[in-house]
Amino acid sequence: xxxxxxxxxxxxxxxxxxxxxxxLAWRQAQPxxxxxxxxxxxxxxxxxxxxxxxxxxxxxxxxxxxxAAAEDAFVSERLSAALALLEGAIADEFAYWQDVSAIGFxxxxxxxxxxxxxxxxxxxxxxxxxxxxxIFRGDPAARSVDExxxxxxxxxxxxxHRLAHELDAxxxxxxxxxxxxxxxxxxxxxxxxxxxxxxxxxxDHGTGVVIGETAVIGARVRLYQHVTLGARTxxxxxxxxxxxxxxxxxxxxxxxxxxxxxxxxxxILGRVTIGDRSVIGGNVWLLKDVPAxxxxxxxxxxxxxx
Numbered sequence: 001x002x003x004x005x006x007x008x009x010x011x012x013x014x015x016x017x018x019x020x021x022x023x024l025a026w027r028q029a030q031p032x033x034x035x036x037x038x039x040x041x042x043x044x045x046x047x048x049x050x051x052x053x054x055x056x057x058x059x060x061x062x063x064x065x066x067x068a069a070a071e072d073a074f075v076s077e078r079l080s081a082a083l084a085l086l087e088g089a090i091a092d093e094f095a096y097w098q099d100v101s102a103i104g105f106x107x108x109x110x111x112x113x114x115x116x117x118x119x120x121x122x123x124x125x126x127x128x129x130x131x132x133x134x135i136f137r138g139d140p141a142a143r144s145v146d147e148x149x150x151x152x153x154x155x156x157x158x159x160x161h162r163l164a165h166e167l168d169a170x171x172x173x174x175x176x177x178x179x180x181x182x183x184x185x186x187x188x189x190x191x192x193x194x195x196x197x198x199x200x201x202x203x204d205h206g207t208g209v210v211i212g213e214t215a216v217i218g219a220r221v222r223l224y225q226h227v228t229l230g231a232r233t234x235x236x237x238x239x240x241x242x243x244x245x246x247x248x249x250x251x252x253x254x255x256x257x258x259x260x261x262x263x264x265x266x267x268i269l270g271r272v273t274i275g276d277r278s279v280i281g282g283n284v285w286l287l288k289d290v291p292a293x294x295x296x297x298x299x300x301x302x303x304x305x306x
Contacts, residue, residue, distance in 0.1 A: 039096050040089035045178045048089070051082035052163060056125045060149050079118065086167075086175070087114045093174045097245055113170045120166040127199055131158045134200035138222060153187035154203030164193035173245050194249065195229075197221075198258070205264075212253035218276070221256050224264040229254045232270040232287070257292065 027033070054062030055078040064074045091110045097103045132155055135148045142148050148155050160183030168176035176193035184190045189206045191197075194213035200220040203209055208226035211217070215229045231252040254268045257276035262268070265283040274280065275292030284296055 033100060037095060037099055038092040040092045040175050040178060042178055042182070044085045045089050045175060046182050048082045048085035049160060049163060049179055049182060051078045051085070052121070053159060054078045055082065056121065056128070056159075057149060060146050079121075083114050083118060086117065087111065089175050089178075090114065090167075090172045093172055093245075096174070103245070109171075113167075113172055116170055117166055124162045124166065127162050128155070128159050130199040131155065131201050134202040134220060134222075135204075138202050139204060153189060153206045157183045157187045157189035157191060157203060157206060157209075158197070158201055159183075161191045161193065161195070161197065164191075165195070165197070168193035171245060195253070214249060214251045214271075215253035216255045218256055218258035218260065220259050222261045224262065224266075224282075226265045227262045228267045228269070229256070230267065230269050 054064075055075045058064040058071055058074050058078070062074065062078065064071055066074070087110055090113055094105050094110060098105070128149075132145050132148050135152060135155060136142050136145045139148075142152075160179055164176040164179040164183075167173075167179065173193070180191055180193045187206060189203060189209045191209075191211040192213040192215075195211045195215040195217065197211075197217045198219040198221065201217065202220075202222040203224075204222060205225040209223055210228045210230060212230050214231075217229075251271055253271065255271070255273045256262070257274060257278070259277045260274050260280070261278075262274075262280040263282040263284075266280045266286065267284070268274065268280065268286045270287055272287065272289050274286075274290045275294060277292060278290050278294045278296070280286060280290070281295070281297040283298055286296060290296055
């Protein structure tokens with residue numbers, strides 16, 4: 001049964017007035033905040049990361065078919081389109097910071113970030129190659145490295161992260177965060193772009209993995225699903241410092257050494273260090289440092305009598 005046009009219009013008018021009241025209340029609670037005139041487009045950045053993935057892997061992700069010269073032209077065209085979208089998004093981010101925080105940026109800074117970011121792409125490609133190789137070595141179910149790159153959520157998430165991390169380091173934290181959240185939406189894996197991750201990273205299955213902003217992960221680390229590398233909540237609420245792209249960040253997430261394995265459901269909180277070659281068992285709750293070559297396990301389950 002359809003809603004009469006008049007009833008629908010009254011409902012829309014009521015919702016519109018209620019939303020205006022909610023907006024006004026929010027703005028009155030922040031009297032010194034100016035409304036931004038621009039903000040990076042999530043849709044544009046989703047398109048940009050797709051184009052970048054095609055440029056990094058023209059055959060497997062970009063579906064390119066042809067000779068080497070044509071492949072270079074294909075990559076150049078994808079990069080040109082992607083970098084133009086990124087330049088627009090970063091310009092919008094800078095305009096946003098100028099609007100809400102009165103932060104000034106030197107002329108040409110947007111173009112400089114885009115140029116420097118383009119210079120990182122060969123390194124990103126090499127790192128993702130090590131990640132895909134690590135997954136292939138570690139997962140007997142994988143039939144090929146090509147299957148991993150195209151199908152595995154862990155590979156998708158780390159590809160997004162490698163790109164987002166470079167943008168975050170170059171001074172475009174909102175653009176970087178949007179890229180990481182696009183990956184989270186697609187894979188269920190939440191990696192903050194500020195996290196530092198070494199080569200040969202393997203997220204097995206992946207859903208529910210959370211890696212915080214100041215986490216540091218060494219080489220050849222493997223995480224399983226629902227692992228959290230998080231921060232401890234302070235017992236007393238701490239006042240927020242300055243906002244903005246240059247706000248200070250406190251190191252509050254774990255450090256994992258090389259060749260560490262963390263099994264499903266484990267939660268590691270705070271600035272603790274997990275030594276090289278350690279194994280953290282499933283569902284472990286960990287708040288303390290772990291020496292190298294350690295095994296941390298929950299008590300073994302007991303088979304009860306029926």
